[in-house]
Amino acid sequence: MGDGIFSKFKEYSVAEFFKKNRQMLGFSGKVRSLTTIVHEYVTNSLDACGEAGIYPEIEVWVGEEGEDRYKVKVRDNGPGIPKTHIGKALGMMLAGTKFNRYAQQRGQQGIGATGCTMYALITTGKPIRVASSHEGKRIECEIGMDFKNNKPVITPISEGDAEAGKSGLEIEGVFGDVRHEKSAYGVYEYLRRTAIANPHAAIAYNSPDGERFVFPKSVDVLPEKPMEVKPHPLGISAHDLIEKARGSQNQRISAFLQEEFTRVSLNKVKELQEMVPEVDLGKKPSDMSWEDAERIVGGFGKVKWIAPATDSVVPIGTAQVEKSLNSIIGPEYIFVTSRSPKIYRGGIPFMVEAALAYNGKGANGEILRFANRAPLLFDAGGCSITQAIKGIDWKRYGVKNLEEEPLSIFVHFASVHVPYTSAGKQSISDEEEVVDEIKNAVMEAARGLYRHLSGKRREKETAGKRAAILRYVGQLSQDMSELGGVGSEGAKVKERLLKMVEERYSAGGAEEEEKEEAPEAEAEKGKGEKGGAKGGKKGEAGDGGKKADEAAEEEKEE
Amino acid sequence: MIFMSDKAAFEKLEMLGKNMLAQVKNDKSPTFETPLRSKSNVQFEEGLGYLRLGAKKEERTFLNVGQARTFMQTVSVANKTKKFVKEGLHTSIRGLYYQLKFSLGEDVDESLFEEQSESNVLVEDLEVALGVKREDLHLTTDRKGVVAGAMVVKDNFAGEETTIDCAKQGRSGWMIPSDVDNGMEFVEVEADYVLVVEKDALWQRLNEDRFWKKENCILVTPKGQASRGTRRLLRKLADHKLPIYVMTDCDAWGWYIYWTIKTGSMNLAYLGRDFSIPESRFLGVTMADIEKYDFLKKLTINAKQVDLKRAEEMLGYPWINRHKEWVEELKKVLKTKKKIEQDALQGERLTFVGEYVREKISKKQWLP
Numbered sequence: 001m002g003d004g005i006f007s008k009f010k011e012y013s014v015a016e017f018f019k020k021n022r023q024m025l026g027f028s029g030k031v032r033s034l035t036t037i038v039h040e041y042v043t044n045s046l047d048a049c050g051e052a053g054i055y056p057e058i059e060v061w062v063g064e065e066g067e068d069r070y071k072v073k074v075r076d077n078g079p080g081i082p083k084t085h086i087g088k089a090l091g092m093m094l095a096g097t098k099f100n101r102y103a104q105q106r107g108q109q110g111i112g113a114t115g116c117t118m119y120a121l122i123t124t125g126k127p128i129r130v131a132s133s134h135e136g137k138r139i140e141c142e143i144g145m146d147f148k149n150n151k152p153v154i155t156p157i158s159e160g161d162a163e164a165g166k167s168g169l170e171i172e173g174v175f176g177d178v179r180h181e182k183s184a185y186g187v188y189e190y191l192r193r194t195a196i197a198n199p200h201a202a203i204a205y206n207s208p209d210g211e212r213f214v215f216p217k218s219v220d221v222l223p224e225k226p227m228e229v230k231p232h233p234l235g236i237s238a239h240d241l242i243e244k245a246r247g248s249q250n251q252r253i254s255a256f257l258q259e260e261f262t263r264v265s266l267n268k269v270k271e272l273q274e275m276v277p278e279v280d281l282g283k284k285p286s287d288m289s290w291e292d293a294e295r296i297v298g299g300f301g302k303v304k305w306i307a308p309a310t311d312s313v314v315p316i317g318t319a320q321v322e323k324s325l326n327s328i329i330g331p332e333y334i335f336v337t338s339r340s341p342k343i344y345r346g347g348i349p350f351m352v353e354a355a356l357a358y359n360g361k362g363a364n365g366e367i368l369r370f371a372n373r374a375p376l377l378f379d380a381g382g383c384s385i386t387q388a389i390k391g392i393d394w395k396r397y398g399v400k401n402l403e404e405e406p407l408s409i410f411v412h413f414a415s416v417h418v419p420y421t422s423a424g425k426q427s428i429s430d431e432e433e434v435v436d437e438i439k440n441a442v443m444e445a446a447r448g449l450y451r452h453l454s455g456k457r458r459e460k461e462t463a464g465k466r467a468a469i470l471r472y473v474g475q476l477s478q479d480m481s482e483l484g485g486v487g488s489e490g491a492k493v494k495e496r497l498l499k500m501v502e503e504r505y506s507a508g509g510a511e512e513e514e515k516e517e518a519p520e521a522e523a524e525k526g527k528g529e530k531g532g533a534k535g536g537k538k539g540e541a542g543d544g545g546k547k548a549d550e551a552a553e554e555e556k557e558e
Numbered sequence: 559m560i561f562m563s564d565k566a567a568f569e570k571l572e573m574l575g576k577n578m579l580a581q582v583k584n585d586k587s588p589t590f591e592t593p594l595r596s597k598s599n600v601q602f603e604e605g606l607g608y609l610r611l612g613a614k615k616e617e618r619t620f621l622n623v624g625q626a627r628t629f630m631q632t633v634s635v636a637n638k639t640k641k642f643v644k645e646g647l648h649t650s651i652r653g654l655y656y657q658l659k660f661s662l663g664e665d666v667d668e669s670l671f672e673e674q675s676e677s678n679v680l681v682e683d684l685e686v687a688l689g690v691k692r693e694d695l696h697l698t699t700d701r702k703g704v705v706a707g708a709m710v711v712k713d714n715f716a717g718e719e720t721t722i723d724c725a726k727q728g729r730s731g732w733m734i735p736s737d738v739d740n741g742m743e744f745v746e747v748e749a750d751y752v753l754v755v756e757k758d759a760l761w762q763r764l765n766e767d768r769f770w771k772k773e774n775c776i777l778v779t780p781k782g783q784a785s786r787g788t789r790r791l792l793r794k795l796a797d798h799k800l801p802i803y804v805m806t807d808c809d810a811w812g813w814y815i816y817w818t819i820k821t822g823s824m825n826l827a828y829l830g831r832d833f834s835i836p837e838s839r840f841l842g843v844t845m846a847d848i849e850k851y852d853f854l855k856k857l858t859i860n861a862k863q864v865d866l867k868r869a870e871e872m873l874g875y876p877w878i879n880r881h882k883e884w885v886e887e888l889k890k891v892l893k894t895k896k897k898i899e900q901d902a903l904q905g906e907r908l909t910f911v912g913e914y915v916r917e918k919i920s921k922k923q924w925l926p
Contacts, residue, residue, distance in 0.1 A: 465623040471666055472630040476620065479630070479637040480588065483575025496582050497620070504587075504621050 026424055027119055030068055030179035032378060035190045037072050037116050037178070038062070041171055042191070043374065044113055045076035046198060048169070050225065052079040055217060056201035062187055064208045065174055069124065073172040080134030080167045083159075090117050090128055090171070091143045091152025116173060117145055123176030127155065131170040133162035180208045184363070185377050188213060192328060193368055193375030197316060197412060198223075199324035218327035223373070224314045229416060230262040232308035233300040234347025238293040245285035245293070253296075256285040263306045275299035301346075310341035310349040313414050316373065321355050321410065329408050331360030335448030336410075337441045344433035350415035352434075354441035356449045362408035365401075369427075370412040376426050383427030385411045388438035397446040398453040407449075411438055466505035473497045564643050564740060567694040571640040574688065578633070587621035590632050592687035593828065600827040602877040607836025608820075609827040609877065611686065628680075634658055634670055635680045642696035648737075650698050651678055686828040693737035693786070703788035704731035704758065706765050707776030708748040714741035721745070724776070731765065731777075734787045738794060747798045749776045753915060754792065754838075756782065756806040756815055760900055760911060769912050776800070784819050789833045792819060796835045803919065808843035809861065809897035810868035810888070816840050821877050839924040841915060843900050845890035857902040861895045883925045 026036040042058055049056035054077060061073040081089050090113050117128045127144035138160055144153035182188060188205060195203045195215030202217040231240070250256035254269045273281050276299040279292045288296075316324075318338040325334055336355040343349050362368075369376035369385045380386045389402075389409055399405050419429045428434060477494035481487050578588040593599065594614040601612045620629045638657055642649065649657070655674040662668050671677050681692050692699070709724040713735075724732045735742070753775050755761050761779035764770070770777040776795065780788045796802050804819060806812030817823075822834040848854045861869075869891045872878050879885050891897065903911045918924060 468623055469621065469626045471662060471668065472620075472626050475662055475670060476630040476633055479633045480575055480578050480582075483571060483633060483637040483640060484579040485572045485575065486579065489579075493579065493582055496585075500582075500585060500587065500621060505623075 027115070028424075030177055031181045031183065031185050033119070034062070034070060034072070034175070034178035034180060035185060035187055035377060037119065037173070037175055038074065038187050038190060039194075039374075040113050040116050041072070041074035042194060042203075045074060045078055045169065046194075046201060046373075048078035049076065049201070050223060053222060054078060055222065056198070056203075057217075058201060059204045059206070060187070060191060061206040062180055062208050063206075064180065068179055069174065069176045070178050070180060070208065071172065071174045073170065075168065075170040077166075077168045080132040080162075080169050082134050083132075083137070083139050086130065086132055086139065086141070087143060087152030087154045090114060090130060091145045091154070093150050113171070114145075116175075117143060118147075120173040120175050121145060123178075124174050126174045127153070128171060128173045129157075130172070133167045133169075135167070136162050138162040184366075190375055190377055191215065193370070193377070194373075196324050196328050196368060196410065197370045197373040197375060199316070199320050199327065215328055218323045219320045221317070221320060223316070226314050226416075227312050229309070229312040230260060231417075232262050232347035233257075233264060233303070233305055235308070235345055235417060236261075236297065236300070236347070238290065238297045241297060242288055242290060242293040245288040248285040250285050252282050253279075253285050253288060253292075254281040257281075257296075262308055268303060268305070271303045272296070272299045275302045305347070307343055308347055308349055310343070310351070312416050313341045313349050313351040315351050315353050315414050316412055318353070321353055321412070325355055325357045325360070325408070325410060329357045329360035329362045331357035331362075331408070333358040333449065333452045334360075335445045335452070337444045339437075339441055339444070342433060342437050344419070344431045344437075348415060348417050348419075350413060350418075350434065350437075352437045352441040353410075353412040353414070354438070354445045355410040356442075356445040357408040357410065358449055358452065359406045360408060362406075364406055365403040366408050368408060368410045370410075371418045371420070371425070371428060372414055373412070374425075376428075378426035379421065379424065380427070382421055384430045384435045385413070385428060385438055387430060388435050389442055391435075391439060392443055392446065394446070397443075397450040398457070399446070399449070409442060409445075411442065413438070462505050466501060469501050469505065470498070473501060564646075564694065564696075567688070567690045568640060568643045570688040570690055571636050571643070571695075574636055575633075575640075587619045588629070589617055589619040590629060590683075590687065591615050591617050592683045595682065595686065595828050597824055600824050602821070602875075604880070606831070607877075608831055608834035609822040609824065610830045611828050631658075631671060631676060632680050632683060635677055636684055639681075639684070639695035639697065643694075646696075648696045648698050650700075651681055651692070654681070654697060682828060691739070691786075691790075691829075691832060693739060693790075698736040699786050701733050701736055701787060702782070702785040703734040703778065703780045703791070704761060705734055705776060705778050705791070706731040706761075707752075707770040708746070708774060709744070709776055710746040712743040712745050714743070725771070729762070729765065731761070734778075734785070734791050736785070736787045738787055738791045744794065744798070747776075747795065747800065748774070749800060750774045751801040751803060751919070752776045752778060752792065752795050753841075754778045754780065754784075754802065754804040754819065756780065756804075756812055756900060760805070760903075763904065763908065764911060767909060767912055769915075772912075773916070780815070780819070783815055786829075786833065789819060789829075789835070792835050792838070793832060796837050802835055802838035803841045803915070803924065804838055805841050805843070805900055805915070807897070807899045808845060808847065809865050810872055810891060811865065812843075812900070813840075813884075813887075814868065814872065817872070817875075817878060839926065841918045841924050843898055843903065844925065845887050845894070845896075848896070848898060853906045854898060854902060857905050858894075858896040858898045861891060861897045865897055866892060866895065881926050887925070 027033045038060060042060065045058050046056050057077045059075045063071045065071050093114055120126055120128055121144060127142040129142050131138065131140040140157040140159070142155040142157065144155070145151070146153050180187065188207060191203050191205045191213070192215060195201065199218040200222055203215045205213045207213070244260055245253070245256060248256045248260065250259060257264050257269055258266065269281065276295045279295050318336045322334055322336045325331065334355060334357045337353060339352060341349050341351040367380065367386055367389055369380070369383060376383065389411070394402050399407065413428055419431050419434065421427045421429045473494055477497055478490045481490045481493045581588045592615065593611040594616045595611065599612045599614040600609055602609050618625045618629045618632065620626050635654065635658065638654060652674060655671060655677045658671045658677060660670055662670055681695070681697060684690070684695065685692050705724050706727055707724050711722045711724065713720045713722055722732055750773070755764065755777070756779070758779050758781045761777060764777055778788065778792065784792070792802055804816045806815050816838070819835055820838045821836060822829055826833065848858060869888045873885065873888050903914055
C-alpha cells in the first residue's frame with residue numbers, strides 16, 4: 001500500500017517538476033506555450049533535414065479544439081525516424097542527439113519534442129500521434145510516457161511500406177493551457193521569422209482561422225553543417241569543465257586538457273601549472289573537484305592563449321539573408337552586412353549578421369532577433385540585440401523615430417555558444433563584445449540605409465526644385481522675349497527654358513550637389529574589436545579581431 | 559514722344575533682354591549681373607569726391623532654385639518699365655508694384671510679387687546694373703524741395719510745354735519735380751550762386767526778404783534730407799558752374815544732410831555722381847559760429863545721445879575726417895555736447911540770416 005503511494009508520488013514527481021519549471025522550459029503563458037510547441041517540432045524538422053541534406057518543406061496546422069485547447073500538427077519531408085528510435089525521440093527525457101555536443105546549433109527550448117509530449121499528457125492526457133516514413137517503411141503510432149521510468153509508451157496504429165520515394169515525419173498533438181494569438185509572440189510570427197532565417201526551407205502555416213500562409217524557399221543553397229569544435233580555454237565555465245572532466249577517459253587532467261580543448265599544448269599546460277600550483281594536474285580528470293575546476297578556469301584567464309579558430313561559426317550568408325528578406329518582407333531597400341567573426345569572453349567565436357529592410361511588409365520598427373537561425377520572440381527588453389539597437393542614435397541615419405519607421409531590423413547571432421540570459425533561450429546577455437559588435441553591425445547597415453534615404457530625399461528635393469523653377473518659366477519666357485524686343489518668340493523661349501530646367505533637375509541630372517557622407521560609426525572607429533585572447537588584449541589595443549584571425553592562420557600552418 | 563535719355567534707357571533695357579535670350583539660345587541659364595550694393599562694396603575716392611560702388615558683383619541666374627524667382631521678377635520689372643518708357647507714361651514704384659502683383663497661374667498659389675519691398679530693390683538693381691536712373695525708367699518719386707530764383711525752365715509734360723519762371727512763384731516757390739532730366743529744359747540760369755537751406759521755415763523767411771532777388775541767387779530748400787529730384791537739380795545747377803552753398807542745423811544730423819548732398823550716402827552709393835555735388839560748400843551753422851556770435855551762445859540746446867553717436871560715426875567716415883575743419887567741428891560737438899538750430903539765427907532779428915549768409919560768402923567762411 002505504502003509502496004503504491006510512494007510509486008504514485010514518484011510517478012507524478014516528474015510531471016510536478018515539469019509543471020513547476022514550465023517557465024524555465026519555455027512553457028510559460030498560454031501564447032508562448034503554443035509557440036514553443038511549434039518551435040520544438042519545426043526545429044527538429046529543420047535539423048533532421050539539415051543532417052540529411054534535404055531542403056525542408058514543413059507544413060504546420062494549428063486548430064482550435066476547445067477553450068485554450070489546440071491541436072498542433074507538423075509535417076516535414078525529412079528522413080523520418082526509424083521505428084527503433086521513435087519512442088526515444090518523442091517519449092524519453094534527455095534522449096536528444098545533441099546533448100553534450102559542442103557545435104553551433106539551434107537553441108532548443110527546454111527538453112525538445114519530449115517536452116511537448118509531456119505537456120500534452122499533462123494538459124489533456126492525450127498521447128502524441130506520429131507517422132514516420134523512413135527508408136521506405138511507414139509507421140504510425142501514438143506515443144505517451146511512463147513518467148516513473150522515463151520510458152515511452154508506444155501504441156502502434158499501423159505499419160507498412162512508405163509511399164514510393166517519400167520520407168518524413170508527421171506529428172500531431174492536442175495541447176491544453178495554450179492560446180492562439182495573432183501577435184508578435186504568436187505562431188505566425190514565429191514561422192515567418194523562422195522562414196526569414198532559413199531561406200532554404202519552405203514553410204506553410206494553416207492557422208486556426210482557416211488561413212494558409214506560405215513562406216516559399218528563396219535560396220538554392222543548403223546551410224553549411226556546423227562543425228563540432230573543441231572549446232577554447234577562455235570560453236568555459238567551471239561547471240562545464242567539471243562536466244567534461246567527469247566524462248573523460250584520460251588518465252591525467254593535463255592530457256585531458258590537451259585533448260578536449262583547442263589551443264592547449266603541453267607547453268601551455270606547463271604554463272597553467274605555474275599559475276595553479278595548488279592543483280595536481282597529474283590526477284585523474286574524474287577526480288577533479290569543484291575547487292580544482294574553479295582554479296583551473298582562473299588559471300586559464302592568466303595564460304596568454306592564441307585565439308580560437310573562428311571557422312566553427314556558420315552564418316546564414318549575406319546573399320541568403322538578402323534573398324530571404326526580399327522574399328518575405330519585400331522591401332523597397334535592403335542592406336545586409338557582411339562581417340568577419342569576432343570573439344567574446346576571450347575565447348568564444350561568434351558572428352553577427354545584420355540587415356535593414358526599408359519600406360516592406362514588416363511591422364514598423366520591428367526587430368527580428370535570431371540566434372543560430374532560431375527566432376527569439378520573447379524577452380526582447382533584456383536582449384543585447386534590442387539594447388544595442390536602442391542604443392543607436394538613429395537620427396544620425398535619417399531615422400527620426402524607429403518605432404514609426406517602416407523598417408525591419410534583422411540581427412542574427414551565430415556561435416557555438418550563445419550567451420542566453422536564461423534557460424528560456426529567448427535573449428542574449430549583455431557581453432560587452434557582443435553588444436558592441438551587434439551595434440557596429442546594425443550601424444553598418446544603417447549607413448547603407450542613410451545613403452538610400454538621403455538619395456531619396458535628394459531626389460525629392462530635386463523634384464521640388466524642378467517644380468519650383470518650372471512655375472516661373474511661363475512668366476519669364478514672356479517677359480524675357482518682350483524685353484528683348486521679340487515678344488512673338490515667347491513660346492520658343494519657353495520650350496527651351498523648360499528643357500533646360502528638366503535637364504538640370506532630373507533625377508541623377510547634371511545638378512552638382514555635395515555628396516552627403518553617412519555618419520561614421522564612432523564605436524567602431526578606433527575602438528577596435530575586443531577579439532583575441534585575453535593576454536593579447538592588454539598590450540595591443542586596436543584591431544584585436546584581425547590579430548586573432550592572423551594568429552589562427554599561423555596556427556594552421558604549424 | 560521719346561526723349562534722348564528715354565531712348566538710351568529703352569535701348570539698355572532691350573539689350574538686357576537680348577543678351578538673356580542669347581544665353582538661352584546657347585543652352586545657358588540666363589543671368590543678370592549687378593554691382594553689389596552692400597556697405598562692404600561702398601567706396602570713397604578722393605579724386606572723385608563722392609561715394610560709389612566698388613567692383614564686387616552679384617550674379618543672379620534662373621536655373622538656381624534660390625534665385626529663380628528673383629530672376630524672373632527682375633526681368634518682369636525690366637519689361638514693365640520698358641513698356642512705361644515706350645508708352646511715355648510715368649508711375650511710382652508703388653504703381654509699378656501694383657502693375658506686377660498678379661498670380662502666376664490659376665493653379666499656382668503664388669504671385670509675381672507679394673510685397674512692394676520685393677520690387678523696390680529690383681528697381682535699384684536695374685538702375686545700377688544698366689547705369690540708368692529710375693526716373694529714366696519712368697518711375698517717379700515723391701516730390702520734396704522748393705526753389706525760387708533766377709531760373710527759367712521749360713517743362714515738357716503730358717504733351718504740353720509749360721515755361722516756368724522760378725522768379726515768379728510768389729510765396730510758394732516751384733516745387734522740384736521727381737524728374738528734372740526727362741522733358742525738362744533749363745532755358746535760363748542767370749543766378750550767381752545757389753543757397754540751400756535745410757528748413758522750409760528758413761526758406762520762407764528768406765523768400766519773404768526776396769533774398770534771392772537781392773543776391774541774385776537760387777534759393778532751395780530740400781525740407782530735410784534732399785530728395786532725388788532736389789539732388790539732381792543741384793547737380794545740374796553745379797554743372798552750370800554755380801557755387802552751391804548749404805546751410806543746416808548745427809548738429810550731426812543737419813551736417814549729414816549736407817554730406818549726403820555733397821558725397822552721396824552709404825545706402826544710396828549706387829547713385830554715384832549723378833546725385834552728388836562734391837563742389838558744394840557748407841556755410842553753417844557751425845560750432846565756431848556759437849563762439850563768434852554772442853547771442854547764439856544763449857540759444858544752444860543740449861545735444862542728445864543720438865546726436866553724439868552720429869557725430870562719432872561721422873568722425874569715422876574717411877570722406878569726412880580727411881577735412882580737419884570738420885574733425886574740429888565734430889570734436890566740439892562731442893566736447894560741449896551742445897547743438898543749435900539754424901532757426902536760432904533769427905534770434906536777434908529776423909533779417910540776420912541774410913546778413914549771415916552774405917558775410918560768410920564774402921569772407922569765404924565756409925567749410926569744405
